[in-house]
Each structure stands twice: as structure tokens, then as C-alpha cells.
Amino acid sequence: MSKTVTLTIDGKQVTVPEGTLIVDAAKKIGVDIPVFCYHPKMQPVGMCRMCLVEVGRPVVDRATGQVVKNEDGTPQIRFAPNLMTACTTPVSEGMVVLTESEKAHDGHRAIIEFLLTSHPLDCPICDKGGECPLQELTMRHGPPQGRFPYEDKIHFEKHFPLGELIYLDRERCILCGRCIRYQAEIVGEPVIGFYQRGRATEIVTYSDPGFDSYFSGNTTDICPVGALTTADFRFGARAWELKAEASICAQCPVGCNIVFNTRREAKSGGRVVIKRVMPRQNEEVNELWICDKGRFVHHYTHSAERLSRPLMRKGETLQPVSWEDALRTAAEKFEAAGKEVLVLASGRLSNEDLFNLKALADGLGGRAVLYGDMGGGDLTTLVGVGQGTNLATLGAGDAILVIASDLQEEAPIWWLRVKQAAERGATLIVANPRATKLDTYASFVIRYANGDEVQTVLNLAKKTDKIGQAFAEAENAVVFFGSEGLGLEGSQRLAVACAHLLRETGHVGKPNNGLIGVWQRANDQGAWELGFEPVADLQAAFEQAGAVYIVGADPFGDGRLTLDGVKERPFLVVQEILPTPTTEVADLVLPAQAYAEREGTYVSGERRVQRFYAALPPYGEARPDFAITAAIGKRLGLDLEDGSAEKVFERLAVTQPAFENLTYARLAEVREQWPIVGRGDLYYGGTAYENRRGLGVQLVPAAQREEPVTLPEVQGEAGPRPEEDEWLGVPVTRLLDRGTTVLLSTLLHRRIGEPFVVVHPMAAERLSLAEGQKARLTVNGASAEVTVRVDETVSAGVVLVPRSMGLPLYEPMKVSLKAL
């Protein structure tokens, strides 16, 4: 334990660790010292001077070293002549702090008055109004009347875009520097900065496109005024009109805790719609942050294209039918197919949906397949990170290996937390076939050729070099494995090799140790827990089936399935929220509710089971996935739960050992977290929401339950290698891809850009291509026009192709690339 210090703040005693700042010590006992520039997640800078307090210290007799006492025996206190900034002054033994004295109040009043001399006070049209620290502190501490003439105010052009996502109002900016420091200190992408000095100072962006960072939206939460607003929410609604409901971001396996702010509005035809997505504090998952995809991708929920009624094929077209007809037809077709039913579901679905789907498939003796092309989930259930894992506690003495994954693109908040662990001293090993942004923070970068994935892990396991030794000797070690350059089988093999490495070095079955899959979808891990697995040859499985039930997946759009050359097509039931190429070829389409319209749970990549709640009313006749499946099941005489998500979860918890003893109530439990945010004082932590609806519970992996863990044998090669005179197309994940939900965001599609490929300079030369040139990429007969980018860290025989570009490239395959 570190030393503690006891002091008195406004007459209340508090004992805190040595080195604590006065402002934080006060916060712990409910004394809210006003702040603007200070933020508990960042280094103090003492710029705004709002937190001025009176500080006294016991008088020490120089000769004796003893504290001088008053007549009544209390220590004599000498107050500093000037007020001091509570955000930069560490506590000391016996200190006396006055935050409400007349002198302190004078200080607060002075700073507010100064700030308001250059503030436009346009609260009535400001998005921050109602949740604005400046407004709040002006009411609390400001002078009753300003003495600065309005006509002397400096005016700037308002609504200055820092990029297309974030707008700056330079008049409102109080130059606290939080946004700049957030980007520099926390994200490590200093793309915005101060320009000019004195009163002419303004925020500018240095990047092209402007404010080029996946974390930019967070600055709008910590900006203490309405200077930074998102293009999404700007002039969208007043803060006090919004309802808040807790949810989980469904865009990647991190599982960030969020809040949906909703409002019923005439503008949207009287419907309740999501106005914005805000972070919800979970210090073990996302702290106070979310990425821009999570923040801005919500528009699809109220897309005009949403499926609202069941549809049945009548000849060439799909015609609306009643639920009764739809469910009956589905049941009849599934019954007829019996063992030949194929359920194809994705990790976009909740555990409850997947549980019922599995029960349906099992009940019929059919097959339940996970949609996707990444393996290894069986291993994360065995040697996944132990219960109690928190990346924020990894640091010096610990090790993290990231392999075959571009973490910032695939799971931004993990990237952030891994980066911070490295900055705290953790040994970070980044192994990839090309450069990624995480390399900057790595202690060791391993660049392997495509195909050497398993060998790379085996080399580490030999402990013959300092990288292997560093990993083996680490007190705690976590491995993030992805699937870049690997198909299903390859990623499975890589996962096996990683599992062995972890076990051989004693890094399993404990908190902060184990394997994490960088999955493609939010609940892939949950699907594996519930017994879903992908298949190698999806097309064959499809063709062999008598009836196919596709839920939450678009294999026809992704090029994973085709009807070309299929002689006898199975009856196809598709359950979806939006029309897709897959619903277009369906025989029966069942409209599902978006997850924001219902309850459920997901399992994050760190195997944390987390609840989400219904933030929106149902859309049209759409129903929750689990309920649709249960309704079909009932018609087949199967006992499936359709009452509520909670009831499904109760069943799930008794049948799945990993979920033993879990209940919705337990998942909703909260503890006090530090820093304390989201209460009456938005100026301290920003507008991120306090977590009141559940921190979730991490599953216990088999290795931690002390069950015998048998790992499969390590198999030789993982991914394919480029052959002589051949180009190997490798799909890579980009955060902002051309996926359905992203394309429907009214904002993000501008960041997606044109389809492109990345090749090595030598490859470009051989193909007579140059950076920026147009080319035609052909895969399996399908082709697309792409822009060429050149990167010398890419292997020479490889063409990197972003996913979801409309090409049937979901795992490494031969491609051809020709100049246009």
C-alpha cells in the first residue's frame, strides 16, 4: 500500500493516497470543486484557473520539526497568500482546504467573469445548453451581472468544421485545451492543436481529412462548452428533451457501454428516434470513451428501408403476408426438411436469439452454423482471459501479443487500451504481415510473411530470443489474435498455437491472462459459447440443406453464397432488419427488431456478458429474433421460451456451464467507479453517462474453473502464401467499411472513400501501377474498379483488399489486378 495523507476540506476529513490532487480528494467526499481544464483522465495543466481554493498547511517549527499548536491544542495553520489551483496541488498531511470561503468564491467569480468577456452567451441556440459546465458554473459562481460591454466582444465565424464529423464554434471555446490534450495524451493522434496566441488563440486541425481520428467524438463529451459539437447531433435536440437508455455498442467485440439518447419528434413522423450515442462508464471495458463508428453508426435504426412486415415470395416478387402465415410456412418447411435444416446465424445476434436458434436446430436434428470466417472460439472458451481481467491494470512487467490483427481498425477501444498498457510499461509485441498503427507503441514488432503466422507463434514459444523470453517471463500475458490473411482454418490454427503459447508459459486460468479473439462481430464470442461454429464450405452446406434459416447475416451480399449453378435450391427463410441481397433471394422474409428496440445480452471478446435495454419502441410489425424463432419452434412442438429475453436467459444460464448462476439482475449490478462521472457536475468528467444499469460479468474460462483443458495439436501452416506469378488477395478489416449499417449512417459514408487496394511498391511496378491510379480487381469472376495505394510494408505478392467492398473475397484467395 502506498502512503496515505489525511487532510480537511471544507471541514470534512478525508484520507487519500499520497500524491492525490486536492480536486480529486474533494470529489471523493462529495465536494465538487469547479473545474474546466482539469479532467481526471488527463494530466493536470492548471490553465483555466477555475479551481482556485484556499490552501493552508500546518506551521512547522524549523528548530524542532514539530507542528506548532494553537492554545487549544489544534495545529496552527498558515494559509498561502494566493489562492491555489486544486487541480495541480497535491494533498499533504494536515492540509486545510477551503473551497467555499469568501476568498475562494471571489476567485471563482473572477474567473467566470473573465471567461464570459469573450463568450457569446448564445445558450438558447447552443447544443450544450442544459448540460453545459460553463452554464452550470456561471449559475453557481458567476457574478450577477457582467461588467464587460457586449459590443467589445470579439466575434469569429461560427460553425467552423474541423472535419465533417466535428464542428468548432470558436466564440464559445474557452481554450481549456481538453480536446487537444485528449488527442495527444490519450489517443496519441495530435491532429488538432492551438494556433496563434493570447486572445487570438484558436483550435485548428492539422490533418487531411480534418480531425482524422477514430476517437474524435469523445472530445465533444469533455469539451466544457458548446464549442465542439458533432455534425450528427448539432441542432438535433435539446439535452433536456432526451431520454437515456443503457445499451452496448454492437459494432465490434469490445462491447463498449453506451447510452442511446432518444426523442419522439415530428421531424421523424412522430416516431421515437435515436438522436445520439453517448459513452457509458465502464472502467473495465471502455472507461469514458467510444469510437466514432459506435457513436455515428446508429442511423440505420430508423432507415426508411427497414423491414416492417413479413414477406413471402410469390413468383418474382416478395409480397406482404401476416405473421401467422409466415410463421406457419416457416414451420412447415422446416418440419419437412427435418435433419436437413441449416440455421445460419451471425454474431450480430444476442445470446438469447442464438440460444433459441440452436435449440431449434437441435430439436429438428439440423445444423447450426455461425456465419463468419474466423475460427478459434472453442479455444477462447477454454483459455480465454480469466474472470477479473481489466486491460487498464496491465502495465510494467506484463506482456501483450497482438497477432494478425489491425487492432485500431478492428476494435478501436482495445487499441486504445493496449496502447495505454504499453505506455504504462507493458511489453507489447505486435506481429503482423504489414505495418499497423499499433507498431508505434510496440516494444517489439514482428513482421512475418503471409503464411508464417503459426511459425511466428512457435518461435516465440521456443523462448530463444528476447521477445519470446519477455513474453514467457511476463507476470501476466494476454494474446489478441485476429484473422488477417487467414481464413477460417488458418485462424483456427493460429488460435491453437496461441493457446499453447499461453499455457506453456503459465498464462492461462487467471485474471489478466489468456486469449482474446478479435472477432468480426460483437457477439461472435457468445455464439461460440453457445455451440455455434462456422463451416469451411458454406456453399456446400447450403446446397445440401432442405431448408435454410439465415438470421442476421448477408451471405449473398458478401459473396459467400450464390444461387448460380444451384440445381435444387433449399427453401430460404431470412430474418433481418433491413433488406439485403440475401433477403432479395429469400422465399420468406421475417422482419426482426433492431437490438436497440429490445432487451438482450452480448458476450464481448473479453468474455464479459453485458445487458442492453430497449431504447426504442418496436418498428412496424418487427419482432425480436428470439421470439420469432420461439414462435416457429412452438409450431414444431418444441419447447422454446418466447416470453421475454430475460426468461430465455434464465434457461440459457442453467444449460450452459459457463453462464452458471448468471441472471439479468446480476448483470445489472453496479459498483462505484473512479472517476465519478455523470452526476450533478458534468464539468468534472464530461457528459459520459454514469453506469447505473450494469457493469456485466466476465465468464470464467474452463482453465480458470480448473477443469482439465485439452488443447488440439498445433498444425503446421496457417494462412496461404502467395505463389510465384500470382497475386494473393488478402481481405483486411477497415473500421469504416461499406457494410450495410455504415453506409446508412448519414455521416460516415463520407469517410469510407472509394474502394481501394494496397500493394507493395515492387508489385505496383510490375503491374505498371502507381499510387492513386485506377485498376480493375478480379476475384472468382467478379470484378470491381479500385484505386491503388502503395505501402512498402506489405508482402510483395499480396494485394490487400478491404472487406465489404462487394467482392466475394472473404478469405485469402487468388486475385488479378490490371491497370485501367
Next chain:
Amino acid sequence: MAYILLRHREIPDIHEIDVYEKHGGFAALKKAVTEMTPEQVTEEVKASGLRGRGGAGFPTGLKWSFMDKNNWPHYVVANADESEPGTFKDREIMERNPFQFLEGVAIASYAVGANRAYIYLRGEFWPIAHFLDEKIAEMEKAGYLGERLFGTDYSLHIYTHLGAGAYICGEETALLESLEGKRGQPRIRPPFPPSYGLYGKPTVVNNVETLTNVPYIIANGAQAYRQFGTEKSPGVKIFSLSGCVNRPGNYELPLGTTFRELIFEHGGGIPEGRNIKAIMPAGASSSFIVATDEALDTPMDYESVPNVGAQLGSASVIVIDDSVSMDWVVEKTIHFFQHESCGKCTPCREGTYWMRKLIERIRHADGTEEEVALLKDVAMQIRGKCLCALGEFSTMAVVSGIERFAPDFEKAVATSSPE
């Protein structure tokens, strides 16, 4: 009295290395490096009572002894930003007696175990930076800088660095930020540079003049230095005299010389028989001293000047005579500080602008008595709340001007009218 600092006034061409050598140059450096331990050098400077000439008057040897010995490397930085209006002493030293300054930098570096020293010059001093670069090269060639000096293990390199022309970069932590390539804005202190300085490493920042005293102290001993000046402010000081005097310029005099002697004997008095009205002893950052007989007879040392309501600071003595109205001077100082406020902290950034608006109204528009009172109020409201001393400096002339020369402001209000 022979010069200690402005020796070029007696020895022409002392900026040539052989001339400097011939007049005892580098003997102190050699003595320090070959015959003394770093601690002995620091002790000698401590014993001399030398205090910082950059403004704050902090004891130099004591500052050196604060260097954190558990954190390496150490750096020495010479503050050659000289931007205080009315200050022009460092410039003369560097232009005319450069080797003595560089020798001082080298001795200080040896004393604190720094193998690198930087000279941070204001941007306008670029010709001086080039000149110093040449002088540094000559010293390297002659073996006074570079690797293994005088055959010992001690090595030292000195580099010059130009700022971009900002008064705030004379403040030591803003200077360090700027030297690191960042925006020149002050850091929170503590920690002070001797524990957290350049690149976060222990650093001594000293003014040019401060360092130029050091060779004399090492060559002749602390006691020799103490024969000049007063008990608490020993040694000599260069007074930059400007304003309403007949002979403005730099005057090297013992600390404790009276204002009267400086202004009337050395400076030749007030032009055209006018009367002295006020003195700003520390450039634009000063409070005004009312030029009474008592004030004129006050010794210029660190302890005495506060008795007449100001600070000695960098001893840039600006003389104001009775042809000048104080509201005019106050407008000039406010203008300067508003222009130079770095903008990092609220009271200075907003307050200086507010004061500027007020003084403009008072002097050039329909200003009122209330606005004069408000101006003083705003200045008082800035005080004690800023992140660095600049904000505080900006209020000195304002408050003392309004308090001590009220009639000037009354007149300004009475006679000003909208333009």
C-alpha cells in the same frame, strides 16, 4: 572602478579569442575543471551571494545546488530572450564580450554536471546567434569546448537556439517548452526546472548577465566579488537606463547605487530642464515609483527598492518626466502585455484584453471615472490568479499608476472624447 562585465569598454577586441585569452580569459574555466570539484564551484558561487539578473533575483549557487542528482542528464540553459521593454544589457554582453558569457555558461555546466548547454535567444537576435556560433566554434577549436576538456573526463557542447519572438518565452518554463519545439507557454511550477526542466530533466536556467559574472567569481574568489554591492545584494549590475534622460544606455555599477546617482550623475539628468516624475525600475513590468527625494536616494538593490513600492527586477530603469501623463504610459504597458499574453490562462488572456478596452476608452473615447475604477478593479482581479508572472506584471503599472497618479487619469477622463 574596472569593469567586470562590460570589459569590452576598456579592452577593445575582447571578442577576439586571443585578446580574451591575453586578458585572463578561460583561466577560470580551466581552474574550475582541472582544480575544483563541481561542488566546490557551486559553493564558491553560493558564497559570492550572486543573485539572478533575469528578474527574480534568486540566489544562483543555491539554484545550482537544487539540481536533482538522481536524474540525469543535466542541462544548462542560458536565457538570452531579453524581451522586457527597457532591457538591453544581455545584448551588449553577447555582442561585445561574448567569450566571458560563454565561459560562464561552461563553468555553470561543469558545476551541475551538464554536458550540453543551450543558449535560447529571442528571434530578433539572429545575428547574435550567428556570431555566438562562430565564437563557440573558435572555443571548440581552441579546446575550451568539446570532448575531454583540458584532458579531463569532462565534455561540453554549447548550442544556440532562436525563439520566434515572444516575450513569454523569456519565462523559464515557456522557454523550455519552446526549446523542446512546442508552443512557448509556461508550465505549472512546481516542479521547478532543477528537478523537471528540459525534456523533463534537471535543468539550470540562468540569465546571460548572471552567467557572465561567474568567471570573475571563480577566478578571483567569492570574497573579491563581495567587495562590490551590499551585504544582501553583492556584486555589480548592469542598469539599462532609458526614457527621459540625457544619456540613456547601459551602466555597470555596484548594486546599492542610488537612483539619483544613476539618473543624474551617469545618465546626465532629465532633458531640457524638466523634472523627474516617476521611475519604472524593472521595465514595463514595474510599478511606478513616485520620484520623491526619498525615492531618488533609495539604493538600487533587491531589498531596498520594495520600500518605495516596486521591485528591482532586471534593473531596466525607465525614467518618466513631468511632460508625460501616466495614463499614456499605462496604455503602452497594457498594450504590450495584451499583445504578449500567451493565452494559456484565463485571467491574463481575458483580463489584459479587458484592460486594453478600458484604457482605450479612458484615453480616446468617452471614458468615465467609473471606468478608471473598473480598470483598477480588473487589474486587482487578475492578481494572484495567473499561471505565470506575466499576468501579474500586466497589472503593476495599472494599479500603481491609478493609485499614485490619480490626477493624470482624472484629466484623461475629462479631456478625452470620442474620435
